[in-house]
Amino acid sequence: MDTDVLIVGAGPTGLTLANELRLAAVSTVLVDKLPQRSMLSKAGGVQSRTQEAFDQRGLLEPLLALGNHPVGTAHFAGIALPLTRDRHRHPWRSIPQVVIEGFLEQHLAAQGIQMRRDHELTGIAQDVDGITATFADSDVVRSRYLVAADGGHSTVRSLLRAEFPGRAGTLTTVAADVRLSGDDQAMTHARSEDGHWAMVFPLGTDPQGRPLRRLSLGGPGRSLPREAPVTEDEIREGLRAVFGSRVKLLEVRYARRITNAARQAARYRHGRVFLAGDAAHVHLPIGAQGMNTGIQDALNLGWKLGAAVHGWAPEHLLDTYHAERHPVAAAVLRNVQAQSLLMDQEGTRDPDLMAVKELFAALTRLRDVQYHLDDTLSGMGIRYPMPGAGEHPLVGLPSPDLDLGPVRSHELLRRGRGVLIDPADRFAEVAATWEDRVDRAGQGADAEPMLIRPDGYVCWAGDPDALEPALGHWFGEPR
Template identity: 90%
Template sequence: MDTDVLIVGAGPTGLTLANELRVAGVPAVLVDKLPRRSALSKAGGVQSRTQEAFDQRGLLEPLLATGNHPIGTAHFAGITLPLTRDRHRRPWRSVPQVVIEGFLEEHLAAQGIHVRRDHELTGTTQDGDGVTATFASGGVIRSRYLVAADGGRSTVRSLLGAEFPGRPGTATVVAADVRLSGDDQAMTHTRSEDGHWASVFPLGTDPQGRPLRRLSLGGPGRSLPREVPVTEDEIGEGLRAVFGPRVQLLELCYARRITNAARQAARYRHGRVFLAGDAAHVHLPIGAQGMNTGIQDALNLGWKLGAAVHGWAPEHLLDTYHTERHPAAAAVLRNVQAQSLLMDWEGTGDPDLAAAKDLFAALVRLRDVQYHLDDMLSGMGIRYPMPGTENQPLVGLPAPDLDLGPVRSHELLRRGRGVLLDPAGRFAEVAARWQDRVHRAGQGADTEPMLIRPDGYVCWAGNADDLEPALVHWFGEPR
């Protein structure tokens, strides 16, 4: 083998996975067909759950120190959810994708892991021992596992012939990073009477300290083929159609056309090949969910691949990547499609849609509705199906960040191992049998006992008789 894991695609998903494997102590090679890192941001928001995961690896504070990354307000279909702003320890923030990619690539380089660029994949074959990848340059890389993180038009997925069911794009809108005059810092979704609409949210500042915005424009007659270049005149006309003269384009940094395609791979695992990020699911970029979903794919898969390489993974462990992440992404596709309908993304001007949105906006004033939507959009409401979810409210959810005295519980996850919180000191003997994979902590702390996976999800709590079965289920047989 040339490496244990080959990662194809150096976007946020691939870079996050490379770091997870580094934490797990697993050699990996990260390749990308681009000769240099892209300067385009396809995403611009980081959910609460993603921030918690970065914090668990010690990456969040350095990432936020890279610039001005303002806290945002959650929204659903352009309707703000103000009651949710302070619900989570880490509120939603604007961090452009290019900033995240640059930060992660530099972090990996400091650990001796460099992206191999200008590597265009042309073929893959797999056998019982590994995967052979061939490249346009004539190079060959042999690995135990291969992960496709190469985007919505994934070469790996195409070579696999993997099913990618769903809906093709039926219309396009403009997405652009711009400087505007006359707009405020808040996220807005504004619609004119004739169906033209614009969404604006802050992206922080450019290198000169000037505020940047992510702008989306749509409406009647504005759906053009993806290959048609976006011009400044087109954006200016779209702004006037929605805002009149009060908002003007000062500078266009970049622009592209996006479609409303909604597809999801039928299977995330194909033997020794796994699909992650946009290679596994594509949808409209509403609510900053696409990039975050891909990063969460990487966090879920990384420690499981590490366990397989180190030889202690239970037989079913790699299959849980699909059973956990496929439903999570399917839920994202559903809520994005609902949002695009309520927003009248295609600019139909249908009065029935307007009536439905008015009713929905009235319901969203209710606190419990805002909280439900916030859990959905922040990633904090994801509950993985696992043994114990039927009678333990914590199991399957992200672990709470607890004060354990000298450290907080999330800091213990920086070692890339499981954590057993044992406040009463009852489980020393059983924990000792898994001490190479699970760190026991929390003695004397004011918390209930729980077992936390390396990706930060609770996989056992409460009943002492269920602890050893849970350890075997997630961490394999003891040595």
């Protein structure tokens, strides 16, 4: 083998996965067909759960130190959810994808992990021991596993002939990174009487300290072929149709057309090949969910691949990647489709649709409705099935951040290992047989005992008799 894992695609998903495999002490080759990193930000919002996961790896603080990354208010279909702003330790932030990619690339380089650019995959062959990948420059890489993180038009997925069911795009909208002047400098969703609409939210500042904005535009007659270039005049006209003279265009950094296509791979695992990120699911970018879902795919898969490479993974462990992540992305596609409908992107002003939206907006004034939507959009409401762990309310959810005296529990996850919180010092004997994979901590702390997987999800709490089966289920046979 040339490497344990070959990652195809160096976007946020592939870069995050490479870091997870580094923590797991797994050799990794990361390739990308682009000769250099793209400077285009296809995404910009970072969910609470993604920030929490970065914090659990010690990455959030240095990432935030790179610049001004504004805190925003969550929204559903452009309807603000102000009651949710302070629910989580890490609020929704605007961090452009290009910033995240640059940060992760530099972090990996500092750890000795380089990527091979200008490397276009042309073929894959799978056998019982591994994968043979061939590239356009005649390079050949032999690996135990391969992960496709190569985007919505995934070459790996095409070579696998993997099913990618769903709906083709039926309309396009404009997405652009711009500088604006005027009084609309906060995140907003505005609509004119004739159905034209615009969404603006902050992207931080450029190197000169000038505010950047992500702008989306749509409405009657604005759905043009995806390949049609977006002009400055088109953006100015769209702004004028919604804001009049209140907002003016100063500069366009980049602009493109996006579609409302919604597709998801039928299977995320194909033998030794795994699909992740946009290679596994595509949808209209609403609510800052696409990039976050891909990053969390990587967090879920990384430690499991590490366990398989090191030989202690239970037989079912790699299959839990599809079992856990496929329903998450399916739910994202459903809520994006609902938001797209409520936003009336084509600007039809259909009276029936307007009545539904008016009723929905009224419901979102209720606290419980805002909290439910926030759980959906923040990633904090994701709950994985945890067989045999009982009915404890924490099981399956992201772990709480506990004060354990000298450290907080999120800091214990920076090694990429499991963590057993054992405040009463009751489980030393059983934990000792998994100590090469699970750290034990929290003795004497005022906390509830729980077992946390390397990706930050609680896989046991409460019933002492269920601890040993949970350790075996997620961490394999004892040493």
